[in-house]
Amino acid sequence: MTGTPRRLWLTAGWLTIGYVVLTFVGAVFQPNVTLGDKQSHIVSGLVTSSMTKVFTGGYIEFIAGLIFLVAALLVAQLLRGAGDLGGWLSSCMTGAAIVYTAVGLATGSAAGAAALYNGHHGAPLAVVTTVNDIRNIGFTLSGGVAGVLMLAIAGAGQVTRLLPRWFVYAGYVVGIVLIVAVPAARAGAPQTLLWYAWLVALGVIALRVPRRKDVPVAALAPANA
Numbered sequence: 001m002t003g004t005p006r007r008l009w010l011t012a013g014w015l016t017i018g019y020v021v022l023t024f025v026g027a028v029f030q031p032n033v034t035l036g037d038k039q040s041h042i043v044s045g046l047v048t049s050s051m052t053k054v055f056t057g058g059y060i061e062f063i064a065g066l067i068f069l070v071a072a073l074l075v076a077q078l079l080r081g082a083g084d085l086g087g088w089l090s091s092c093m094t095g096a097a098i099v100y101t102a103v104g105l106a107t108g109s110a111a112g113a114a115a116l117y118n119g120h121h122g123a124p125l126a127v128v129t130t131v132n133d134i135r136n137i138g139f140t141l142s143g144g145v146a147g148v149l150m151l152a153i154a155g156a157g158q159v160t161r162l163l164p165r166w167f168v169y170a171g172y173v174v175g176i177v178l179i180v181a182v183p184a185a186r187a188g189a190p191q192t193l194l195w196y197a198w199l200v201a202l203g204v205i206a207l208r209v210p211r212r213k214d215v216p217v218a219a220l221a222p223a224n225a
Contacts, residue, residue, distance in 0.1 A: 006209050008078060013206030015071035020196050020203070022064035029057025030112075035136050039125065046119035046128050054116050062109045065101050072097030072149065075202070079156035079163075089156040096149035100142055107138020140182055146195050147178030153202070167201060174198055 031045030031054060076093035080086055115132035119125075154171030157163025174194045 008074065009206045009209040012071055012074045012078060013203040013209075015067055015074070016199050016203035016206065019064050019068040019071060020199050022060055022067065023196070026057045026060035026064060029053050029060070033132055033136075035133060042125065042129055042132070046116055046132060047125070049116070051116060051120055055113065058109055058113055058116075062105065065104050065109070069097055069101040072100075075153060075206075076156075079153065079160055081156060081160040086156065086159060089152050089159065092152035093149060093156065096145055096152060100145040100149060103138050103142040103145060107135050107142075111135040111138065143192065143195070144179045144182045147175040150175035150178065150195070150198065163202075163205060167205060170198065170201075 031049055033042055033045040037045075073094060076090045076097065079093070080090040111131055112135045115128050115135065118131065119128040150171045154163070154168045154175060157171070158165075158168045178195060
């Protein structure tokens, strides 16, 4: 890991942690309307809530999504190993990061904003609920894509030996959990929290990359020069 440019690892670390922080900040402003919620909860979250407050939270999460994309693409580059296996794992990371961001922005930001806007402008509650359910299901499906990304990062970390062994094994376990848990749409919190905790750990590891030690010029000179 010492041969990798430290500034790029620091950038990846701060971006990854920043994504998690902004995601939770944005969630504070967002109504937690999930699949199968009571009608009264749906009305309070999508019809009578403050549009300004909820849209603010949505915009924060939108910025977080963009930061995640940049961070994930940088990690894919930093963990790119030599040979076909390294290239394949890097491609898996890149593709999963793009799909995860696209699903998050299309179903999370777009569908959520549409449900809120139409809920405040006279749309039938059934329509508002349906649009918001698209957001919820998209969020659940994105967990499976996050699992693929996690498995690819763990695999690349093992191949290149740039990530700690415990972190790699944790990535394998949690990545599989994220994929298997996709059908559990209404129980998405536990595995989602594991995903964010793993990302924070990745950010901390990136920030702790040691400085590259330059070899003194005198040490490179022949002994009898």
